[in-house]
Amino acid sequence: METLNPKIARLPASRFPDPAEAYFCDNCGRDLTKYLHQGKAHVWRQLAPAWYVCRCGRKYLSGAAEWDNLSNWEQRQWVRQLGLGLVLFALLIIPGALAYFGWRHRSVALLALLAIALIPSVVIAKLFGFVLLDAFEITASIWRTRFSGRSASRGSKQ
Structure with missing residues (x-):
């Protein structure tokens, strides 16, 4: 069987x-x-x-x-993804501002609004983290191909 x-x-x-x-x-x-x-x-x-x-x-x-091997269209798509990171960062500033003004002016209403704003902020922070990872991947790829001196043709053993 x-x-x-x-x-x-x-x-x-x-x-x-x-x-x-x-x-x-x-x-x-x-x-x-x-x-x-x-x-x-x-x-x-x-x-x-x-x-x-x-x-x-x-x-x-x-x-x-590697970054240098991507087409212009693919590179633009990756850069647009980084632009989304700026929007997400701006959205994360809102709870920070609410926390600052709520604490500074001892406003219970602002602190209550902050508590409500923190719920979607967790999701936004996670998405922002993914965009940061994309930025690090792009930076690492550019570093590998342009600055570290490693290329695909070096060290060929077959």
Whole structure:
């Protein structure tokens, strides 16, 4: 009788991006699945090094892209996302101002309004955190490609 769980499709990482659930290094057999990024529909490409180098020295395409490799349209989309961060930050200033004036003027009404404003502020703060992560990803990608001296062609071992 066959088991209910089908076997996991494993492929050598050199066959990436052929679809599989797990990828392993051709040389040493290490699991490289978490370092290889399959493209998904309606999702932006991940900003990460375009190549992954295994501990054994073998180099594989990662499926990710660096900032300099994105098209102008994709770069504009990422920058627009950062613009959303400015709007979210402005919305987070409102509870801060309510807290300041409520405390400074000892106004119970403003402090009550602050308590109500804090409920959506938690969600806004979380969204703002995600936008900050995007900003750090962009900065790290630009740093890797322009300033650190690392490029995709250096250290090629195949």
